[in-house]
Amino acid sequence: MTDEVAIRRTAVTRAARKLRSGVSGQSRLERRWGLLLALPAIIGFVVFSLAPMAVSAVLSLTDWTIGSTPSFVGVDNYVHMFSQDPLFLKSLGVTTYYTLGAVPLTLVVAFAIAMLLNAKVRGLGVYRTIYYLPTLVPSVANAVLWLWIFNPDFGLLNSTLRQLGAPTSNWVFSETAVVPSLILMSSWGFGNIMVIFLAGLQGVPRHLYEAVAIDGGGAWRQFRHVTLPMMTPVLFYNLVTSIIGTFQVFNQAYIMTQGGPNNASTFYVYYLYTTAFTKSEMGYASALAWALFVIVMVITVALFRSSNRWVYYEMGAAR
Amino acid sequence: MPTDPRSLPRGLSRRSFLGAGVAATAGLGLFGCGGQSTTKSGGQANLQFMYWGSANEKAAIEQMTKAFEKSHSGTKVQPVHVPGDYETKVNTLVASNNLPDVAYMTAPTAYRLAEQGKIANIYPYIEKYSQLSGRKPQNFFWYGDKQVAGTPAASEISLLWYNKDLFTDASMTPPAEADKAWSWDQLLEVATALTLDQNGKRPSDSGFKADRIRQFGLSAPLSTQWTWYPLIRSNGGDVTDESGTKYTLNSPECVKVFQDLQDLIYKHKVAPSPAQLGGGDTANAPTTTVQLQTKRVAMAIDGQWTLLDMGESDLKYGIGVLPTYQEPITQEAGSCRVMSSSTKHPEQAIELYAYSVDGSNSDLFKKGLWMPVETKYYSDASAIDAWTKNDVHPPEYRTAAVDYRLNNSVRDFTQVLKNVPAIQEVLTPAIEQIATGKVPAKTVLDGLEAKIQPLLKGRYPIPNSI
Known part of the structure; x- marks a missing residue:
């Protein structure tokens, strides 16, 4: 190797280094800024979500009653939950019942309304606003409003049923009717889901409908073979978020029924809340929270697994 | 040495920005963890006083703390009003060791915090303060020998309220003296006479429409022990035996009372069901004042505290004593300070503390929300007049409330029994079952035995003298 070559090589190496360090300096800068700008969110997540979760995981292994010194009890809380706590199973059952009713009903109602609002009619903006309005009513006001709608003596529902000569119900004041009544009420809050459906519907390519029409397909076939398959990703998203949401149903029990009558509306999170703040059993309440977390996670994972079979992505593997 | 002249300031600002961000976040976190509830600045003691209640109560407490500051120079009091979710607030404050200096507390929480050493034993102070020593032993929350978790600032009893406009016949008017209290059957008779459907028919008339009742004779909500507990005690029953270790709510005496209450609604149709009342829980139902004023009900069993609301309305209200079984009894309770x-x-x-529980330091006694606790307000004529001689307290108040509380009251079981939150968790749904009328009282109360018996841990002791 001659000196000239060696010198040239050194120069090339230097240049490469310089280049590399230049690029890496730039990317380091970007990384730093990225991190810095994401920091509030990261800190928020760590301080307000991750850390409390970690603490509650530890607490779930203790018998901590607020004010006393916690002592470690291993998995006793979890054993107690499954073997000796009738309210755990009861509240889980009530919540599942609610989910099985509220999620399909809300999805169907939201989808149907979204389809209607996707039609080309005059005053569409007004209709869209009107149908979205109930979502803007605060949930506490909504609960109180529905309490009056459900009033067996002079509520809207029974008054209407009486006029039609139909049998009336005690709605949320009856052990058997309370969950179906709350399911009915849940469909009122379809606005947000509807907007997502509406956005999805507007993304369905027109030419697919035209293709079905050319082949002689009517409205049903257009819906069955174009709208529905193209909407499955949106449907899937709404399904997952709705299920997670309904498993956390709380306000209705807290404001309207206090879990009654006879625990018929003791939803899981309401039970968790009363355990933590009425009975002050924070250790056991933490265990309840973790059990719910696992249950919701299992359901979510199962839904994601099943999605391969029924969710259609136009972009193939690009999910 | 940096080649780019801009990199130095930028680098520094970036670092300082980062540092500032971290510091701010850490500061925020520390702030969230709270400081001390009490501080002393410049020789001044700063105290916190935490309480619940309506706007009326808020105004009265703020007035009380201001008056205290005036008479106690060097002490500043910050009133902390917690209108809802009080237990949640208390629990978070206890968990972070930030309990206010003086606070309202429900009985079960007060006992728990006393046993955990979070609140002070006020027994050593009783002798020093006449506001405390002038009370009966049963007015304290005892959690052991010479151990007192607190005492109420105010007391309440259960009463029978009515709309005077609906009682034109004096013989039907609810009696205001304990020894003239109606029997259950007399109450039922009057309630039946005052129940009307949309066509003005009574339950005893033919063609009475039970699903279209315009005016109920009586409201006796099972959702609160203020209705059923004094009645079972009147009939010689109780939730547990005297030791608080044996379940007795399915005794014939208790079953009779619960069945009577259920029959009022579903058999005799003279009282609204929880559904007809407009709320499974009384929290969502219209207030007793509104129900009487609108003639939705003619009579109602409710607490003495309703008087404040009544006094501010145009309603011509009357007060009577509860019906009696074996002996006339009402329930007495007050939250723990x-x-x-x-x-x-x-x-x-x-x-x-002593100032805040003094019966003369709040206008809420005169306004009707509270009854004082010190014995003198029930035995000394001028002391009685001091809080009852006004437009809010009707003439019959003296016998129907003052004497009634003094001679005929028993303490609410939730204030003397141990492990109440766990007991309530199974008791409340069971009573809701009776209230919805699907199952007879005996079946429910028998079924409850296996659930409540394991939860019974005895009663808190009340000594005969302080």
Whole structure:
């Protein structure tokens, strides 16, 4: 190797280094800024979500009653939950019942309304606003409003049923009717889901409908073979978020029924809340929270697994 | 040495920005963890007084704390009003060791915090303060020998309220003296006469439409022990035996009362069901004042505290004593006032404590929300007049409430029994079952035995003298 070559090589190496360090300096800068700008969110997540979760995981292994010194009890809380706590199973059952009713009903109602609002009619903006309005009513006001709608003596529902000569119900004041009544009420809050459906519907390519029409397909076939398959990703998203949401149903029990009558509306999170703040059993309440977390996670994972079979992505593997 | 002249300031600003961000976040976190409830600045003691209640109560407490500051120079009191979710607030404050110096507390929480050492034993102070020593032993929350978690600032009893406009016949008017109290059958008779459907028919008339009742004779909500507990005690029953270790709510005496209450609604149709009342829980139902005023009900069993509301309405209200079974009985209770054991200023805090439970330091006694606790307000004529001689308290109040509380009251079981939150968790749904009328009282109360018996841990002791 001659000196000239060696010198040239050194120069090339230097240049490469310089280049590399230049690029890496730039990317380091970007990384730093990225991190810095994401920091509030990261800190928020760590301080307000991750850390409390970690603490509650530890607490779930203790018998901590607020004010006393916690002592470690291993998995006793979890054993107690499954073997000796009738309210755990009861509240889980009530919540599942609610989910099985509220999620399909809300999805169907939201989808149907979204389809209607996707039609080309005059005053569409007004209709869209009107149908979205109930979502803007605060949930506490909504609960109180529905309490009056459900009033067996002079509520809207029974008054209407009486006029039609139909049998009336005690709605949320009856052990058997309370969950179906709350399911009915849940469909009122379809606005947000509807907007997502509406956005999805507007993304369905027109030419697919035209293709079905050319082949002689009517409205049903257009819906069955174009709208529905193209909407499955949106449907899937709404399904997952709705299920997670309904498993956390709380306000209705807290404001309207206090879990009654006879625990018929003791939803899981309401039970968790009363355990933590009425009975002050924070250790056991933490265990309840973790059990719910696992249950919701299992359901979510199962839904994601099943999605391969029924969710259609136009972009193939690009999910 | 940096080649780019801009990199130095930028680098520094970036670092300082980062540092500032971290510091700010850490500061925020520390702030969230709270400081001390009591501080002392410039020789001044700062105390916190935490309480619940309506706007009326808020105004009265703020007035009370201001008056305290005036008479106790060097002490500042910050009133902390917690209108809802009080237990949640208390629990978070206890968990972070920030309990206010003086606070309202429900009985079960007060007992628990006393046993955990979070609140001070006020027994050593009783003798020093006449506001405390002038009370009966049953007016304290005892959690052991010479151990007192607190005492109420105010007392309440259960009463029978009515709309005077609906009682034109004096013989039907609810009696205002305990020894003239109606029997259950007499109450039922009057309630039946006052129940009307949309066509003006009574339950005893033919063609009475039970699903279209315009006016109920009586409201006796099972959702609260203020209705059923005095009645079972009147009939010689109780939730447990005297030791608080044996379940007795399925005794014939108790079953009779619960069945009577259920029959009022579903058999005799003279009282609204929880559904007809407009709320499974009384929290969502219209107030007793509104129900009487609108003639939705003619009579109602409710607490003495309703008087404040009544006094501010145009309703011509009357007060009677509860019906009696074997002996005339009403229920008495008052929330516990507690003092933190970790207060920085125990001397000032106990001063505030005693001042705040003094029957003469709040206008809420005159306004009708509260009944005083000190014995003198029931035995000394001028002391009685001091809080009852006004437009809010009707003439019959003297016998129907003052004497009734003094001679015929028993303490609410939730204030003397141990493990009440766990017991309530199974008791409430069972009573809701009776209230919805699907299952007879005996079946429910028998079924409850296996659930409540394991939860019974005895009663808190009440000594015969202080």
